[in-house]
Amino acid sequence: MSKQRCLLAALLLLFMPSMVFSQQGFTPLKDPSAFKKRVAESSSKIFSIESTFIQEKNLSVLSEKIISKGKFYFRKEKSLRWEYTDPYKYLIILHDDKFLIKDEGKVSKFDVQSNKMFREINTIFLGCVQGTLLADEKRFSSTFAENNSSYLVKLKPLETPMKETLKEIWIYFGKTDLMVSKLEMHEYSEDYTNISFTVKNINQTITDDKFRIK
Amino acid sequence: MTNSGSNKFRLLFFLLSLVFISGGYARTPDFTLTQPDSWKPAFSSTFEKGLYKTRLEIGKHKLSGMMFMKRTSDSTFRVVFANEIGMTFFDIEISAVSATVHAIFPSMDKPALLKTLEQDLRLMLIRDPFITKIMPCKIKDESKRTYKTKSSWGKATYFVEQDSQRLYRHKSARSMINRTEIRYTYGDPKIPVSIYLVNPTIRIHLYMNLLNN
Numbered sequence: 241m242s243k244q245r246c247l248l249a250a251l252l253l254l255f256m257p258s259m260v261f262s263q264q265g266f267t268p269l270k271d272p273s274a275f276k277k278r279v280a281e282s283s284s285k286i287f288s289i290e291s292t293f294i295q296e297k298n299l300s301v302l303s304e305k306i307i308s309k310g311k312f313y314f315r316k317e318k319s320l321r322w323e324y325t326d327p328y329k330y331l332i333i334l335h336d337d338k339f340l341i342k343d344e345g346k347v348s349k350f351d352v353q354s355n356k357m358f359r360e361i362n363t364i365f366l367g368c369v370q371g372t373l374l375a376d377e378k379r380f381s382s383t384f385a386e387n388n389s390s391y392l393v394k395l396k397p398l399e400t401p402m403k404e405t406l407k408e409i410w411i412y413f414g415k416t417d418l419m420v421s422k423l424e425m426h427e428y429s430e431d432y433t434n435i436s437f438t439v440k441n442i443n444q445t446i447t448d449d450k451f452r453i454k
Numbered sequence: 455m456t457n458s459g460s461n462k463f464r465l466l467f468f469l470l471s472l473v474f475i476s477g478g479y480a481r482t483p484d485f486t487l488t489q490p491d492s493w494k495p496a497f498s499s500t501f502e503k504g505l506y507k508t509r510l511e512i513g514k515h516k517l518s519g520m521m522f523m524k525r526t527s528d529s530t531f532r533v534v535f536a537n538e539i540g541m542t543f544f545d546i547e548i549s550a551v552s553a554t555v556h557a558i559f560p561s562m563d564k565p566a567l568l569k570t571l572e573q574d575l576r577l578m579l580i581r582d583p584f585i586t587k588i589m590p591c592k593i594k595d596e597s598k599r600t601y602k603t604k605s606s607w608g609k610a611t612y613f614v615e616q617d618s619q620r621l622y623r624h625k626s627a628r629s630m631i632n633r634t635e636i637r638y639t640y641g642d643p644k645i646p647v648s649i650y651l652v653n654p655t656i657r658i659h660l661y662m663n664l665l666n667n
Contacts (some may be wrong), residue, residue, distance in 0.1 A: 301556070302522075304524065389635075401560060406541075425541070429556055431534075433540025
């Protein structure tokens with residue numbers, strides 16, 4: 241009996257990743273290296289992104305969602321504007337290794353490298369946009385999958401403090417443009433936050449004033 | 455022992471017995487005590503859920519985000535506080551007698567802080583069911599009423615609007631150093647549109663503004 245149980249457990253462990261992926265229509269990717277190379281090539285051609293986004297914080301046990309909306313701007317190399325417009329205005333700017341937050345008219349300024357949490361947020365946001373997160377094997381273990389329309393990369397943080405707060409980060413890439421279409425941050429409590437990028441403008445001029453707070 | 459000495463001893467024994475009996479009575483929470491109708495709690499029994507823009511300051515640390523509060527049963531509430539990008543600071547389930555921490559940000563995972571947060575959130579959300587004594591107090595403003603209470607939660611003062619019977623301010627002293635004050639303002643909804651909580655000893659300041667319910 242115990243041998244049968246061991247065999248069953250071994251089979252479950254063996255097929256678990258493909259079972260989890262297939263539940264959402266995803267099957268494991270055959271050649272992750274080729275995919276990473278294509279993403280890196282595609283990212284190298286992108287100089288700017290302007291997009292709208294919808295963020296949903298899913299409170300699984302409560303069957304509730306907290307929805308936020310806003311605009312997202314990225315300009316190479318490290319400039320990012322994350323602007324929430326709904327349910328209230330809240331602005332995050334990453335520029336020149338500085339982290340600026342504007343909330344209720346008050347501006348706070350932080351040095352990205354001096355603050356662990358901001359450093360991690362910086363890693364996630366810029367790493368997703370530039371595709372560098374996929375190649376960061378020191379900080380993340382990764383699994384790759386695909387379905388008809390998307391690639392899915394599941395990243396498991398290996399270093400503290402990120403691994404203490406996030407169980408996994410799921411990044412969805414569109415198959416047609418190889419750009420991030422959705423980002424999911426999964427917590428240990430089964431709650432997760434997904435950020436869907438909707439209308440996107442690629443390689444349009446984004447002026448410096450978007451990365452300044454007036 | 456003389457007669458007068460014996461009487462004095464009996465009197466002392468009687469008085470001491472009275473002190474112990476009344477003290478023991480006061481310390482035991484009366485679970486069946488009928489609740490006072492003198493004021494309406496900030497969150498009434500019909501409250502289901504609410505989302506607040508929130509700023510929490512603990513000493514020099516400042517956290518901002520959204521706090522979601524939901525009634526999960528007649529006597530329990532779930533409170534989830536997450537930052538703007540969705541990372542959970544804490545997720546606590548609270549009743550009048552217990553609290554369960556479902557999630558906590560590592561840097562906030564400190565027993566003393568959790569205990570204080572639990573007590574302060576309980577004070578805000580749940581009507582004290584252990585009140586053993588209520589004393590109305592006289593104040594100059596006739597549109598307001600004040601009540602001092604004693605309970606196993608500690609001593610408290612409730613400041614109430616006379617007409618609406620709504621609680622607009624609440625001071626609680628769980629001990630000499632563990633004190634909390636909460637101020638509520640109301641708008642159209644029947645739940646507070648803004649809340650300010652201060653715990654001067656632990657240096658907690660909580661600012662909440664209603665987004666939707």
